[in-house]
Amino acid sequence: MAPKENYKNRIELLQGTLDMLILQTLQWGAQHGYAISQAIRANSGDVLQVETGSLYPALHRLERQKWVKSEWRQTESNQRAKYYQITAAGKQQLASNRSRWAQMVAAIGGVLEAEPE
């Protein structure tokens, strides 16, 4: 089997956070799948690597929820690729995801920082 050490430094994505990351990435403009995965990887400082096995099902799921829409376009290098674009509903969803995330971080942080009385 393939050696696993390549993945050592990476963190498994929390359940449900991938959708939020994708929507966030699409905030800056329409992108295709590969670009999205590259963006997430670059913006997380190579820590978060989105596997294609999760990325595409997630994109299709988001499309089914009508949070993103897609169309085929040419890339700068003249490739045909499917571009995803965030919708109004997607933006709302992103906002609510973000506030839930913030709550979660604050809550977990609170637990971790708590001093014994």
Next chain:
Amino acid sequence: MRWWRKKSELDAEIEAHIRMAVEDRVARGEDAATARHEVEREMGNVALTKDVARETWGWVCQERLLQDVKYAMRQLRRSPAFAATVITTLALGIAAPAAMFTVVDRVMLRPLPYADAGRLMLLNAASQRNEQGGNSGAPYLDLQEWRKWSRSFEGIGFYAQANGRNFLEGATGTEAVGFYKVSANLFAVLGVSPALGRDFRNDADGFAQSPDANSVILSDAAWRSMFGADPGIVGKSVKVSGTPYVVAGVMPRGFTFPYAAGNSLFGGGLDAWTLAQLGDDDKGRTDGTPDYTVVGRLKPGVSEKRAEAELATLQKQIAVGYVDPEARQKHSGAWIEKYGDSLVETDTKHALFMLLAASGVLWLIACVNTTNLLLARAMARQREIAVRGALGAGRWRIMQQFIVEGLLLSFCGAGFGLGLALLAVKLFARGMKHHLPLPVSAAPDWRILIALLGLTLVSALVSSVWPAWMSAHAPVEPALKQGGLQSGAARGQNRMRSVLVMVEIALSMTLLVGCGLLLRTLYTLRHVPLGFRTDHIIVANMQIPGYKFAGENMTNNLYMPLLERVKHLPGVQSAGLMSEVPLGGTFNIHLELKMDAAQSPTRKSWKVDALLNAATPNLQQVFGFKMLAGRFFNMQDTPSSQPVFVVNRAFAREYSPDQHDLSKVVGMKLWHITSGKDAEIVGVLDDVHQSAIAQPSQPEVEVAISQVTPESGIYKTMEGIAMDIAVRTDRDPKAVIPELREVLRQADPALAGSNFTTMDQVVEDSFGSQQLAAHLLEIFGGSALLLCVAGLYGLLAYVVSQRTRELGVRLALGAQRGDLLWLVMRQASVMLVSGVVIGLALAIASGRVVRSYLYGVSARDGWTLGIVAVTLLLVGLLAAYLPARRAAMVDPMEALRAE
């Protein structure tokens, strides 16, 4: 379609991703091949990625189903023998109930061509319900009271068949028609109005007192075939049996009344209806008052029971109007029956339901057999299933796969089954013409198809769920580890399969016992002494245009010359006439007369109640009647000589002055049908059965045709309606019948339409439901035997192939080949014996169902049970011997090396 587009888009999307990733790596300086390799490694299982992505579309169910169907088809193609066996088994199992259901549906559930036919009832004035299904109806005065007082019915109408045979003179020719005298409101009660013209004018009393008295309404078929569908027919004059009528209307296509199934299908029979005329005899309540068949339509929401109770209460008061105490007693109550129910004899209904049940048993056997085959297959595929399980297939997924296979097999089976069923129904209908005028349409209707679909689905579920469950829940590890065919679970499964085979044997046993009992019944029936010969006799049921001979003596002017000509046909040894040949089932005349009290002092009533038959002397040579005493008619019995009667044994038993010497009845005097003269009984025939051999013969009186003169009251009924001509000849009936028909045509063109058959056929037809049931059970029983033998063979063959290694070891360790043979045979014997024992118990328990069809044999007949049991055992052992021999022939070296 949309799905395919999305699928290719997804492929393109992933492909684009890979290309971009490779390009990036190449741009970073990797060489193309390594880059591609790296990207692919990073991406992992691309097919899985696509699968997961597709799942989000919600199409996955259909997609998997399609996969399963494809896979199942591949599987079946890979083992055609297995597929063929299962499909044949299921085809047999599905065809039997489908065919029976078709017949039951046609006979019993077929919608009648009347509005809301479920509310149509037949009403009868009688002291008790006639269980044989005969509706006696009611005389006019009674039914008029019902119409006045009853609150349960929307309308009450009535009809009677017009006397004699009737002929409609059409534009193109003259044909025999059904001619009925009906009440003016009858069609309104039936809820059908004429398609052309108008209905009868409905008077307050329902009888014709208006210009409608000589109106006639024609059936669609009569209008089309005899008047060329003339649109201007209404108002024209037509003749029925010589009497002119004015056509008032034409009924819609498919309408037939009284209902005849055959007529309905072929667009209706040749029928004509006119108004019933009130006669003087309708104004009293005596023996001579005619009865009408009464049809009532229940008000919505009124139950059959309530209506019957109301009518019975009414009739109790009405019966007071009968002067004669016997007649009063006879009319002291009322009962009603659904019109639809009255159309099928109770006997036939029971027979059909019994056969439906039998076909259900056959279906069950087929399902058990299929289950068994699928179980065997599931075991052979255990390893495959284990691998699928190990690769992550869920239990439900595996079960689904098996059920899809079952469904596929079932549908193939149903396809063949449908063909088989249609064929069976065709044969059935042809064999049963006499008893069930069954319409056979080429296309099965939707109800049959739905029933078939239901059967197919249930068959698939019944036969595949268990194997699917077993294999889906089998532990994965041992199957993977062992690799070979022998696994630990096999023993338990084999036991299960043995039980299934036992069930099959037991069920087959029940069917075979039923079949055996009916065959014995038929055999007994065939050997009941009939009292006459049946061979080499051709019988013609003559279609007599009686109206043409009004005022003539038909005996002299029609029958005798005709008989003379028939006798001179080549090869005819003798020929005679009779109102109705024994067992003919076409017509009978009931005779009631009083006899002189002094002759039979021991009897309470002096009323003689018997069937009446006219005959010619030479009938004796045709039928060779056995005489118990005295003589048959001879040429000396003329209109001027002493009137004579010949009676049958049943008559003698009933009326003889001396019960110990039946011949004493000879010499007794009875009031002759020709007024003013006493007739002497001159002979006693050995028993002659009238309606069916299984039924005891009724008292019968024969009168010489020559002595039935136009002066006698019964002349018109006797000579103008029913007369059979019976011809004894050594020649082939096929050659003689056309010649006979020609002779009849010369006598009168209408006679050419007479119905010809042979006496052997008449007797054969009289076996009726027994015959039908026996033939069908032969088929069912035979199929069941075949299936259970196949099941037994299949199981043993499988067990032997599974145990090859073990058998080899046994041989190597010194077992004799005979021991191995015995080993397998012993296993077979255990299954056979226990199956047969359970089957015997079942057969005895279900004896009640067939009892009413048996004649001369008990439902627990030891011989039948014994022979069936032995047959089943022998056939079973034979089926077991083949695999057993294979077991004994095992080559130890090969067997040990095989794995």
